[in-house]
Amino acid sequence: MTGHSRLGPGREFDAVRALLGAWGESAVGIGDDGALLDVPAGARLVVSTDSTVEDVHFRREWLEPDEIGWRATMAALSDLAAMGAAPLGMLLALTVPGSWRTALDGIARGIGAAAARTGTPIVGGDLSGGERLALSITVLGQTKHPLTRAGARPGDTLYLTGALGAPGAALAAWQRGARPRAEDRARFARPEARIAAGRWFVAHGAHAAVDVSDGLAGDLAHLAAASAVRCVLRLDAIPCVPGVAVLDAVASGEEYELLVASPALDTAAFAAAHDGLALTAVGAVEAPDEAGVGESVAEQRGRRVALPAAHDHFAAR
Amino acid sequence: MTGHSRLGPGREFDAVRALLGAWGESAVGIGDDGALLDVPAGARLVVSTDSTVEDVHFRREWLEPDEIGWRATMAALSDLAAMGAAPLGMLLALTVPGSWRTALDGIARGIGAAAARTGTPIVGGDLSGGERLALSITVLGQTKHPLTRAGARPGDTLYLTGALGAPGAALAAWQRGARPRAEDRARFARPEARIAAGRWFVAHGAHAAVDVSDGLAGDLAHLAAASAVRCVLRLDAIPCVPGVAVLDAVASGEEYELLVASPALDTAAFAAAHDGLALTAVGAVEAPDEAGVGESVAEQRGRRVALPAAHDHFAAR
Numbered sequence: 001m002t003g004h005s006r007l008g009p010g011r012e013f014d015a016v017r018a019l020l021g022a023w024g025e026s027a028v029g030i031g032d033d034g035a036l037l038d039v040p041a042g043a044r045l046v047v048s049t050d051s052t053v054e055d056v057h058f059r060r061e062w063l064e065p066d067e068i069g070w071r072a073t074m075a076a077l078s079d080l081a082a083m084g085a086a087p088l089g090m091l092l093a094l095t096v097p098g099s100w101r102t103a104l105d106g107i108a109r110g111i112g113a114a115a116a117r118t119g120t121p122i123v124g125g126d127l128s129g130g131e132r133l134a135l136s137i138t139v140l141g142q143t144k145h146p147l148t149r150a151g152a153r154p155g156d157t158l159y160l161t162g163a164l165g166a167p168g169a170a171l172a173a174w175q176r177g178a179r180p181r182a183e184d185r186a187r188f189a190r191p192e193a194r195i196a197a198g199r200w201f202v203a204h205g206a207h208a209a210v211d212v213s214d215g216l217a218g219d220l221a222h223l224a225a226a227s228a229v230r231c232v233l234r235l236d237a238i239p240c241v242p243g244v245a246v247l248d249a250v251a252s253g254e255e256y257e258l259l260v261a262s263p264a265l266d267t268a269a270f271a272a273a274h275d276g277l278a279l280t281a282v283g284a285v286e287a288p289d290e291a292g293v294g295e296s297v298a299e300q301r302g303r304r305v306a307l308p309a310a311h312d313h314f315a316a317r
Numbered sequence: 318m319t320g321h322s323r324l325g326p327g328r329e330f331d332a333v334r335a336l337l338g339a340w341g342e343s344a345v346g347i348g349d350d351g352a353l354l355d356v357p358a359g360a361r362l363v364v365s366t367d368s369t370v371e372d373v374h375f376r377r378e379w380l381e382p383d384e385i386g387w388r389a390t391m392a393a394l395s396d397l398a399a400m401g402a403a404p405l406g407m408l409l410a411l412t413v414p415g416s417w418r419t420a421l422d423g424i425a426r427g428i429g430a431a432a433a434r435t436g437t438p439i440v441g442g443d444l445s446g447g448e449r450l451a452l453s454i455t456v457l458g459q460t461k462h463p464l465t466r467a468g469a470r471p472g473d474t475l476y477l478t479g480a481l482g483a484p485g486a487a488l489a490a491w492q493r494g495a496r497p498r499a500e501d502r503a504r505f506a507r508p509e510a511r512i513a514a515g516r517w518f519v520a521h522g523a524h525a526a527v528d529v530s531d532g533l534a535g536d537l538a539h540l541a542a543a544s545a546v547r548c549v550l551r552l553d554a555i556p557c558v559p560g561v562a563v564l565d566a567v568a569s570g571e572e573y574e575l576l577v578a579s580p581a582l583d584t585a586a587f588a589a590a591h592d593g594l595a596l597t598a599v600g601a602v603e604a605p606d607e608a609g610v611g612e613s614v615a616e617q618r619g620r621r622v623a624l625p626a627a628h629d630h631f632a633a634r
Contacts, residue, residue, distance in 0.1 A: 032465050032543075033399035033528060034365035034458070039356045048351035049408040049455055053445045082350035091366040093410065093453035126453070128370045136410035136443070136453035138366055141351070148349050211350060226349075 069110025085141030152261035165244030168252025386427025402458030469578035482561030485569025
C-alpha cells in the first residue's frame, strides 16, 4: 500500500484499510480529501456515476458478494466503454448495512478484480452505514474523440456487440422462483464492460454509441431522440442467447453490450481483435420525419412491429 | 435545457427532466452515458466522493429538503476546498425512497443553489429507488498546486478558518429533544465549502490542508499521521461559537472549516479577502519522535490535555 497517505485512527479507517488490502496495486493514493489524476494533453475527461442498490438491481440471495462488487464496477465502467474512453480511475461510495459487514471483503475483492481486469485505478471512496447495500461508483476516463448519443447520422449502420437476453432470462427465472441456467446467471453476475470495443469503435470512425443497460429498445430510443434521426431495428438480425425470444431480448435490461451507429465496419476484424466477440449489423439510421423528431422503429420478417417499453427501475418498484 | 441531449421516454427520465428544470444553467450536457469535461493544460484533476445518508448524517425532521441538498453538496465540495482546487463539475447518485419523492424538487433546488454559489456545473447523475434517502456526490476540480495531508513540515504554523462547535451544538440539542439555537442550526443546515479560501492558501504557499469534517481532533490526527510530523494544538487559541466548550468544539464533526499547515500567513489579509472570515493560528508543526511516527497533541493553559476520539459514523451507529 505504498503511496497511500498514512491513515489516522477510527473504525471507519480500519474498514478502509481492509478494503485497500483487498485491492492491492489497484488502489492508488487513497487517504487525502481528494485524489489526484492527470488527463493526457489533448484528451477530454469523461465522467459518469452509476449506482447498484440491493433489492433494486439485485437480491442478496442471487449473487455472491464478489459478484456484486464485480457487477457494480463493470456496470459503471460500461458508461466509459459507450463513450469510447480509456479508464483513468474510479471512486466508490459504499453504503454498508451491519448485516453486510462480513460480506465487505468479498464485495471488495469483486470490485478489485473488475478494476484490475480493466486497468482502472481505485482512487477514492466513502463508506457509510445504512439500511441497504448500495454501491455508487463514479468512473473517470479520457478520450480524444468521444462517442456520444447525439452523433448518429442518416446512412449509418447500427451495430451491436455480443448477444442479448441472458440477464433478462436469469432475472425472469429468479422472479418465478426458479434457478437460472448457469450461462444466463453468469452473464448477469459477471458482465464485461466493453472498454476495448469502445476504443476500437473510436479508432474506426464510429459516430455514436450507447450501452444497452436499459435494454436495447429503450436505449435505441434515447439514441434516436438525441441524434434526431430515425433508427430502424431489424429484429431478425439481433443475436439472442439460446431459448430467448427477440422481443424479450430487446427489453432485457442489465445488459452491457454496445449499440453503435457507424459507417460500415469490418465485423470480422472486430471479432478477431476481441477474442471472438461478435459484432452484428442490426439496423439502419435514416433521416427523421419532417418535424425532425428522432424515433426508433422495428421490423420483423418485413413487417413493422412495436418495441417493448424501456426498462425503468422506478416503474419496476 | 439547451445543450442537453434530448432524453427518451420513461418515468426515470421524467424525474431527471424535473431535476434539470430545477438546476437550469447549472446542469450541463446531461443525457449521455458520460459527461465531457476539459482540464486546463498543466493542471491536475482532483476528484472526491462524499455521501449523505438519512439517519446517518441527518434526520428528516431536522432539515428542510433544500437544506439537505445544499448541505450534501457543500460537504462534497469541501474536499475540493481542502485540496486547494477550483470546481470543474459534480455528479450525483441519488437514492430516493417513495416517501421522499415529493421532496425531490426541494432537494434539487438546494443542490442547484450550492452548485451555483460555487460555480460548479452539474454534469451527470443517477437516480434509484431505495429505503433511505442517500445523496452520493462526486466532485471534480483542478489545481496546478494541490494541497495534500502529507505536506506539513516542522516549523509550519497550523491555521484554522472560521469558528467551531455550532454543528455539534445543533446535533446535541436535537439528540436531547431540544430545538437548536438558530445560529447553530444554520451552520449545520447551510455550511459553506471554503473553496475560495483553499485557492488563497495555494496562492500563498501553504503546505498541507484538511477540512475538519470528522472533527478537528480527528482530522488533525490524520494530517499528523500522513505528514509524519508532531502537531501541537493550542486549545486556548481555537475560536469557538458562543456557549460551546473547546473540547466539544474540537470533537464536533460536520464542520467544513479548513485546517492548514503553512509558513506564516497574513491573517488580516485573509479576512479582508473572504468577507471577514477569520483565520486563526491554532498550533504548530514539530519534528516527530525518533521513530518518525506522526502524532497530534493538545495543550491548554500550558498543560498537555488528551484530545477526544475522532468522529466516526460507523461507531456512532
